[in-house]
Amino acid sequence: MSALAGHFYAVGVGPGAPDLVTLRAARLIESADVIIVPRSENGQCSLAHETIRELLGAQEVMEHASPMTRDQEKTRACWAQMAEFVCERCGRGQSMVQVTIGDPMIYSTCAYLMELLSERLGGKRMHIVPGISAFQAAASRLGECLTLQEDRMTLMPATDLEAVECALKSCETLVLYKAGGCLNELRALLEKNGALKQANLVCYVEQDGKEVLRPMMEVAPDFKPGYMATLIVRMGRREWNASGTADQ
């Protein structure tokens, strides 16, 4: 599948390993006229940009700084500008790919851009390509089966501890994103709920030389995991019973 003239593609490139990109994503990136990559805060190459470096040749690469703020107005204004740019270029017949780490439909800022574009470009000229999300790469690296049979898995940010405690009681597997900012609070919460032994921390998954895979029991209180760390808590199993319904 080559990128079509005048079309826009939101493309997930997986967790950061260049070979965890899908064949479809690779072909679209290789064939598009313009590639939009996130700009890193510190002036270095972003992880998404690094991930696709081997696929870049003659394409125009445009860095886009997404606002690292929770101010909804500022975020929307910034993406409105980008939407303007995309519509102008697509109108001139260029093919455009926006790359995003992970999967575009899972906690990705490209949702804002797509919302704006869907009004202006129309659905037929917009495409989304799924990517491997960090939790999947983390589970694979840990060898931790996320769900079997009747299991329920919940994925959420670790930031609201009250909501995390609720979720612990209503699923077999809990996956927490952004666990890095409140690791000691999470440890206390897991211990209180008898779940500390079943928790594994994954930082910088699939990133060469930086990856950390560690049971939460062995994580030192002063360990700095990076904001984007993932915590996987395997609470239990909901197996089939003889009647074919769930047996808790």
Place this chain on the structure above:
Amino acid sequence: MSALAGHFYAVGVGPGAPDLVTLRAARLIESADVIIVPRSENGQCSLAHETIRELLGAQEVMEHASPMTRDQEKTRACWAQMAEFVCERCGRGQSMVQVTIGDPMIYSTCAYLMELLSERLGGKRMHIVPGISAFQAAASRLGECLTLQEDRMTLMPATDLEAVECALKSCETLVLYKAGGCLNELRALLEKNGALKQANLVCYVEQDGKEVLRPMMEVAPDFKPGYMATLIVRMGRREWNASGTADQ
């Protein structure tokens, strides 16, 4: 990454489109000595086998029938036999890839084989490669953002309606697998909970000529979606508020 002699790889190949395979999966499949593919019930090629057809050349392809039964004993016996075979071949220095539709860590029968192999092969000779799960492909095809900001997403089978009703109340996005067997019961449940309008059904996602994407409101009572259909229900949003915590 080429497949190493004496190593075993559980490889996810995505939802069924050959180009939604990752580069890593493709290279491992191309380079392995033996490929284990699921055998379909009806004697035809399985979806996983079809998905990787273009990557097959001189490799030995072994079809494996996994028991379509909820009898745990039978399932384990069947996989024990396969584990025996894998260990014997790996012991002779062959590289082996087991392919699985979707992601090996998400409702995949290969979990049984991996559990048996981990005791016998040891972790260093076993590898898992994540794949795009059907819910991700479904969300991308629908253009339905699964999670943003503080949203919680729960993934579960649709088979236990009581558990489904509970889940509807404790997440922003509910993804139901195996929705095909109880579609009318699900419709009634969603209607009762004021969620019918936010539900979309996806069948045979990314399968050429067979794919169905449809709002549940428009699904006829006699529609036969196939057992593996996915239902995505977007209940609401949990946005950041000014203090940086979740605002329901």
